[in-house]
Amino acid sequence: SDVRENLTYERFGGAIRELAQTIADDGYEPDVVLSIARGGVFVAGGLAYALDCKNIHLVNVEFYTGVGTTLEMPVMLAPVPNAIDFSEKKVLIADDVADTGKTLKLVHDFCQGTVAEVRSAVIYEKPHSLVKCEYVWKRTDEWINFPWSVEPPVVRREGQVLDA
């Protein structure tokens, strides 16, 4: 269908505060926010400030190649974080959306066993996700437009750069 869930930067600000409030109200105080790049970086930064957590880590995962088109399985790209960094830590995995949930499951499984506790926070969760995140701002089954990826990358405009 052509129906889209549109998240703007304006709505994103409120969404992050509400998501963080839910986590705080639940009493979860993460030592580390582990973001799934690239979309989860925005979420992790906002949550880490709102939850007063100063430690952010990042894992790059590649899965989607277009609207609704994916690789067979998500893959973690190098450099993969050192699991030692998370040992005995309370980890909050942050991503923009749990769609199939395969990306979050990959990162969740990576943490499992080495960390003290791991929970997941997303702005959106789709109903068919195989992972049920502890913290979800909104549930939808539409394709979501995120403000950071709705527009194509900028291209260089000829004649705009002054010579040094």
Ligand code: 5GP
């Ligand atoms: P999953 O592994 O849960 O299927 O997908 C996770 C990743 O795929 C997300 O972090 C996001 O980058 C991308 N993705 C999945 N669904 C959507 C969507 O509805 N809209 C956008 N823009 N990206 C999505």
